[in-house]
Amino acid sequence: MLADRAARPPARKDAASDRPDAKIFHHSFAADALSVRSALRSALARFMRQMTRDEAGTLELVLAEVLNNIVEHGYGDSGHGTITLSMVRDRRGLSCSISDDGIELPTECLLQSDTVQEMRPQPDHLPEGGFGWFLIRDLAEDLGYHRGNGRNLLAFRLPLKPL
Amino acid sequence: MNLYAESVEGVLLVRVSEERLDAAIAIRFKDRMREVTAQPAARVVLDMSQVDFLDSSGLGAVVAVMKSLAPGRKLELAGLTPNVEKVFRLTRMDSVFRIHADISDVTREGIRNAG
Numbered sequence: 491m492l493a494d495r496a497a498r499p500p501a502r503k504d505a506a507s508d509r510p511d512a513k514i515f516h517h518s519f520a521a522d523a524l525s526v527r528s529a530l531r532s533a534l535a536r537f538m539r540q541m542t543r544d545e546a547g548t549l550e551l552v553l554a555e556v557l558n559n560i561v562e563h564g565y566g567d568s569g570h571g572t573i574t575l576s577m578v579r580d581r582r583g584l585s586c587s588i589s590d591d592g593i594e595l596p597t598e599c600l601l602q603s604d605t606v607q608e609m610r611p612q613p614d615h616l617p618e619g620g621f622g623w624f625l626i627r628d629l630a631e632d633l634g635y636h637r638g639n640g641r642n643l644l645a646f647r648l649p650l651k652p653l
Numbered sequence: 654m655n656l657y658a659e660s661v662e663g664v665l666l667v668r669v670s671e672e673r674l675d676a677a678i679a680i681r682f683k684d685r686m687r688e689v690t691a692q693p694a695a696r697v698v699l700d701m702s703q704v705d706f707l708d709s710s711g712l713g714a715v716v717a718v719m720k721s722l723a724p725g726r727k728l729e730l731a732g733l734t735p736n737v738e739k740v741f742r743l744t745r746m747d748s749v750f751r752i753h754a755d756i757s758d759v760t761r762e763g764i765r766n767a768g
Contacts, residue, residue: 523675523676523677524677526676526677527673527675527677543735544735544739547706547735547736547739548739550706550736551706551708551736551739551740554675554676554706554708555708555709558675558676558708558709558710561676562676611744613744613745613746613748613749614748614749616716616719616720616749617713617716618713618714618716618717618720619709619710619713621709621712621713621744622709624743624744625709625740625743625744628743629743
């Protein structure tokens with residue numbers, strides 16, 4: 491909770507124009523669906539002024555897919571865990587990194603090969619799931635993953651219109 | 654989970670009165686839709702004009718509802734907002750639903766057919 495409080499923006503007494511654009515966002519939260527919702531709201535609010543509505547929609551979708559995958563599959567049945575989300579704004583976009591202590595990410599989640607592309611859910615089969623990683627790979631750039639000391643670290647970039 | 658249903662000219666219109674159809678609400682949405690669609694109606698149209706955000710769990714839930722109505726009835730969608738429309742387009746799931754730009758298109762059509 492300390493990290494949570496530290497990451498929150500200061501009280502908004504000053505006019506929006508007086509504040510410099512946010513550069514960093516750092517937030518640790520419980521791995522459950524409602525905490526993911528609130529983390530998404532804070533992350534989006536932090537960078538909202540620097541994005542178009544379409545870019546904000548893409549960012550929220552990619553983050554939601556990554557974070558909900560950790561809740562549902564990373565921690566899964568254990569029912570509890572912590573997720574840390576860090577975002578840095580630079581000239582070309584947003585660098586995002588997400589870490590958790592859940593189970594290891596299956597390698598096929600990150601592959602871009604033709605074989606994996608063939609596993610894409612087929613609309614006429616009326617799939618009810620399996621879309622998440624395809625959306626992440628379609629929308630995020632420079633997707634990378636590292637597992638060390640029982641921790642997962644996933645990083646990617648989201649291009650934004652130049653500042 | 655706020656859903657409002659009304660029957661207009663034999664069409665069951667269900668309005669999703671939620672800003673988000675996401676992992677946090679997907680199961681409740683499926684359960685509530687099962688209750689709401691228990692009443693007879695030849696067509697079921699889901700008004701999504703108030704939904705600003707849909708993730709893959711929400712999309713999966715909409716597909717599950719469509720399958721639960723088959724084979725007798727089809728689920729149609731109306732009023733997709735830009736972010737929601739994007740998820741349907743990226744997953745190509747826009748190809749399996751009849752999608753109306755606005756719910757008023759459906760009611761007009763219903764009245765015309767009732768002639």
